[in-house]
Amino acid sequence: MKNLLILGATSGISQAYLNRVADRCEKIVLVARSAEKLQQLAEHASTISDASVTTLVFDLANAEEHGKLVSTVTETMGTIDCALVSYGQLTDQARCATDPAYAMEQFNLNGTSTVSLSLHLSNQLAKQGSGSLAVIGSVAGDRGRRSNYCYGAAKSAVESFLAGLRSDMQKHKVHVLTIKPGFVDTPMTSAFKKGALWASADKVASDIDRAITKKKSVLYTPWFWRYIMLIIKCIPEFIFKKLPL
Amino acid sequence: MNDSWGNICRPRQTQSNLNWRTDVLPVADKKLVVGNRRSYGDVCINDGGAIIDATGLNRFISFDRSTGIVRCEAGVTLWQVAKFAVPLGWFLPVTPGTGFVTVAGAVANDVHGKNHHVAGSFGCFVKKLQLRRSNGDELVCSETENTELFAATIGGLGLTGFISWVEFALKPIQHSMMAVDSVSYNSYEEFLALSSESEKTHEYCVSWIDCLDKSGRGVFFRGKHAEEGGLDADLEAAKRSVPALVGAGFPLVNQLSVYLFNATYMRAHAGNRQYTETIAKFFYPLDSLLNWNRIYGRKGFYQFQCVVPLENAEVLKEVFACISAANQGSFLSVLKTMGSIASPALLSFCRPGVTLAIDFPNRGKKTMQLLSTLEDLVMHAGGAIYPAKDATMSAATFEKSFPKLAEYIQYVDPAFTSSFWQRVNAK
Ligand SMILES: Cc1cc2nc3c(=O)[nH]c(=O)nc-3n(C[C@H](O)[C@H](O)[C@H](O)COP(=O)(O)OP(=O)(O)OC[C@H]3O[C@@H](n4cnc5c(N)ncnc54)[C@H](O)[C@@H]3O)c2cc1C
Numbered sequence A: 001m002k003n004l005l006i007l008g009a010t011s012g013i014s015q016a017y018l019n020r021v022a023d024r025c026e027k028i029v030l031v032a033r034s035a036e037k038l039q040q041l042a043e044h045a046s047t048i049s050d051a052s053v054t055t056l057v058f059d060l061a062n063a064e065e066h067g068k069l070v071s072t073v074t075e076t077m078g079t080i081d082c083a084l085v086s087y088g089q090l091t092d093q094a095r096c097a098t099d100p101a102y103a104m105e106q107f108n109l110n111g112t113s114t115v116s117l118s119l120h121l122s123n124q125l126a127k128q129g130s131g132s133l134a135v136i137g138s139v140a141g142d143r144g145r146r147s148n149y150c151y152g153a154a155k156s157a158v159e160s161f162l163a164g165l166r167s168d169m170q171k172h173k174v175h176v177l178t179i180k181p182g183f184v185d186t187p188m189t190s191a192f193k194k195g196a197l198w199a200s201a202d203k204v205a206s207d208i209d210r211a212i213t214k215k216k217s218v219l220y221t222p223w224f225w226r227y228i229m230l231i232i233k234c235i236p237e238f239i240f241k242k243l244p245l
Numbered sequence B: 001m002n003d004s005w006g007n008i009c010r011p012r013q014t015q016s017n018l019n020w021r022t023d024v025l026p027v028a029d030k031k032l033v034v035g036n037r038r039s040y041g042d043v044c045i046n047d048g049g050a051i052i053d054a055t056g057l058n059r060f061i062s063f064d065r066s067t068g069i070v071r072c073e074a075g076v077t078l079w080q081v082a083k084f085a086v087p088l089g090w091f092l093p094v095t096p097g098t099g100f101v102t103v104a105g106a107v108a109n110d111v112h113g114k115n116h117h118v119a120g121s122f123g124c125f126v127k128k129l130q131l132r133r134s135n136g137d138e139l140v141c142s143e144t145e146n147t148e149l150f151a152a153t154i155g156g157l158g159l160t161g162f163i164s165w166v167e168f169a170l171k172p173i174q175h176s177m178m179a180v181d182s183v184s185y186n187s188y189e190e191f192l193a194l195s196s197e198s199e200k201t202h203e204y205c206v207s208w209i210d211c212l213d214k215s216g217r218g219v220f221f222r223g224k225h226a227e228e229g230g231l232d233a234d235l236e237a238a239k240r241s242v243p244a245l246v247g248a249g250f251p252l253v254n255q256l257s258v259y260l261f262n263a264t265y266m267r268a269h270a271g272n273r274q275y276t277e278t279i280a281k282f283f284y285p286l287d288s289l290l291n292w293n294r295i296y297g298r299k300g301f302y303q304f305q306c307v308v309p310l311e312n313a314e315v316l317k318e319v320f321a322c323i324s325a326a327n328q329g330s331f332l333s334v335l336k337t338m339g340s341i342a343s344p345a346l347l348s349f350c351r352p353g354v355t356l357a358i359d360f361p362n363r364g365k366k367t368m369q370l371l372s373t374l375e376d377l378v379m380h381a382g383g384a385i386y387p388a389k390d391a392t393m394s395a396a397t398f399e400k401s402f403p404k405l406a407e408y409i410q411y412v413d414p415a416f417t418s419s420f421w422q423r424v425n426a427k
């Protein structure tokens, strides 16, 4: 991979991925909404890598501007070899019930805006006839659960969209990867007590790196989540609806 | 994660994280910023207060490829620095026996390595650091600016404020492998002779001793950066982990396992052997076994590390005798001589003499008694005890170990404290 674009560059998973691959890149473009954090990240990237590093401050929830964003990126780096989409927020499910406006704003951030961004990016990659689009969904997208179905539904939407997009992009030789992490120790989950099922951002990043290189379609990371979710998906609804999940 | 490596303390402390160096410090009147919690005892514990984890500050800021001066955030680990710098022909100027420590942790304990006799401690290589105090001050400290705070912060046990970044000098290397020479010995006297001879020829010296053996048998390792092989050799070894189940259960460390292990180890290293090995294997032999502290089970373990002046080096024989009589030691213990190069630190543990580090499974009162006997022996010999490893030393011992304590105290940030500090500053 020569030219790497990361959207949501300041996320824990993005940073871990950047650490893994930076020294293989020629051009790196980092997009995030905080100029201050981007500056700190750019210093880091320029230290550990010889690549040219550019930062763009952008609120990714703002889908109307996605087209402009992607053309600015293309002007900056030419060909996009890999675009990693890794941003979002863990939705406060309890608040959704009492504050539907919040719920929709969250759905937009984790769902709709990610779909919009994926569309713009895949159009660009199709034009090139090459490249990988890697988007982070979640195991939460596999089945709506009482504790976080607003977040889960948004991830679900993204993943269904990507499944179709992947097939559609075959003719353009564009690779689309759906990444489904389980529990990852990042700022998003700093309030949670960590147990045996938790993985580090670095572990997830190394799985992502391998999946992109091998042009995999769907990545569960760590691997065992594929089987945990398989079981969860198999539970009949009449039982599932009673489970405190 | 353990609250500290020895897993002895069960503190009640609040936890929060810093992820960016521009993050605001949580407002709390009893706070402590910590790194990877590789300290064995309670310098990284704050019972009744707030722990602020700075391991999220893991970014580099700059590196000058011509001078080898690196600036990075507080939570960057020494292994991260090594992995980055070795392929470019640079290595850590000083490194402790694990690569998992953070740069700020290395500063705050003014850590030492196998090259203390020729290099001094980590603090000798620190050029600048940024200190954020609870009153909002953000100060760059060095040999020329805020010099007092600079000297107080190196070896400062995390109590002078939050270190947000550190700038330090790496050392140039030509090859990434280590050329090692191991020599077995049968007595403490032989160890002393081997040390003084090897220090003239080898940059890195350390020795493992069998703490169950009264005469003090052991294996001396002396190493240098290899003279061939280039910089591309593999740095890393495969990692394995001790399962959590072991940590939750009974300790695997008992008299029989220690006896068998030590005897096998001695046999494997009989005589004199020469070989090359990776940096990871030479400097961080334990790092390939993640969570090895779990072998001590739920009750955890203590480490005792002291230094005694060379002229009273004999006292360590009494120390060995006590440990052997109490039948309490653990697997291989570490013995090394330290040189006279001093860092700017007001509270550095490092000083000329012989240093011994030894683990003790926590067997309650029996272990406490032994630790207190050892402490007395060391203090009578004019020695000192290493805060990074300690969970039990008395306020009097601390005061005696660190002659510049009074000067240091003036620079302690009033909103910072630790369990260690509560204990040794109990006035
Ligand atoms: C296997 C093993 C081998 C070891 N070998 C050696 C050795 O050979 N030589 C040696 O000297 N030590 C050795 N040690 C001890 C270790 O090097 C020290 O305890 C080191 O300080 C641990 O660093 P840490 O990042 O884990 O810091 P922590 O243990 O988390 O904290 C140590 C101190 O640093 C302070 N601190 C951490 N981050 C900050 C910050 N950002 N701002 C302000 N204060 C901060 C803390 O408050 C605390 O006082 C060893 C430890 C282990 C587990």
Ligand SMILES: NC(=O)c1ccc[n+]([C@@H]2O[C@H](COP(=O)([O-])OP(=O)(O)OC[C@H]3O[C@@H](n4cnc5c(N)ncnc54)[C@H](OP(=O)(O)O)[C@@H]3O)[C@@H](O)[C@H]2O)c1
Pocket: A008, A009, A010, A011, A012, A013, A014, A032, A033, A034, A037, A058, A059, A060, A061, A062, A086, A087, A088, A089, A090, A109, A136, A137, A138, A139, A180, A181, A182, A183, A184, A185, A186, A187, A188, A189
């Ligand atoms: N952690 C987990 O357990 C887990 C599990 C499954 C899936 N995921 C997914 O993994 C991805 C990365 O998350 P993470 O775990 O690495 O957490 P994180 O570190 O909290 O990252 C979330 C990132 O999203 C960014 N962001 C939020 N709103 C944004 C906006 N409007 N515009 C631009 N950026 C915005 C945040 O930027 P700021 O830094 O500016 O706030 C932050 O960098 C997310 O899609 C998340 O849903 C995480």
